Amino acid sequence: MSLHQFLLALHLLAMGAGVGIGLGNVINARIAVRHSGDIAKGLALHRASMLPYSDTAITVLLVTGGLLIWFSGGVPGQESWFHAKMAAVVLLMVFYVTLRVTVGQMRRTGNMALGKRLAVIGPLISLMAAVTVVCAVMAFSV
Numbered sequence: 001m002s003l004h005q006f007l008l009a010l011h012l013l014a015m016g017a018g019v020g021i022g023l024g025n026v027i028n029a030r031i032a033v034r035h036s037g038d039i040a041k042g043l044a045l046h047r048a049s050m051l052p053y054s055d056t057a058i059t060v061l062l063v064t065g066g067l068l069i070w071f072s073g074g075v076p077g078q079e080s081w082f083h084a085k086m087a088a089v090v091l092l093m094v095f096y097v098t099l100r101v102t103v104g105q106m107r108r109t110g111n112m113a114l115g116k117r118l119a120v121i122g123p124l125i126s127l128m129a130a131v132t133v134v135c136a137v138m139a140f141s142v
Contacts, residue, residue, distance in 0.1 A: 004071060007064045014060035015133070021054045022126050051103065058096060065089075078139045085135035092128035095121050 001009075069075065075082045099121045106114045 004068065007068050007071070010060060011064040011068060014057045014064065018054060018057035018061065019129055021050050021057060022122070022129060025050055025122060051100065054096075055100075058093075076139050078141065081135050081139035085132055085139055088128050088131040088135055092125060092132060095124045095128060099125065 099118060102114050102117050102121065106112060
């Protein structure tokens with residue numbers, strides 16, 4: 001197995017983990033809402049419990065993605081799709097950092113009303129993840 005194949009495998013595994021965690025958060029929040037009746041609290045509790053795992057997945061994605069570009073000598077031939085992919089990654093990171101800040105504020109202040117912000121941010125993260133994958137497929141098509 002070459003270094004490129006190893007990095008690509010790690011990158012794809014982290015992507016799968018990140019998407020799985022995102023979908024799990026949606027399902028867990030809906031279950032919590034049914035049991036507690038409080039969407040803000042349900043979203044906050046379940047997203048907060050998964051943050052260490054999603055932090056790891058995002059870190060691995062960023063590191064392996066950077067290393068793949070570094071070792072392959074640059075961006076692929078489909079540069080416009082690659083740039084669109086990177087724009088989606090930047091937006092995904094902005095939304096993810098906003099989510100992390102919101103969860104931190106909720107933990108510090110106990111203000112569960114901030115959980116309504118998570119109901120908006122979560123789907124935006126999922127949308128950007130989907131856009132990133134589609135753009136990557138287009139950028140790296142041979």
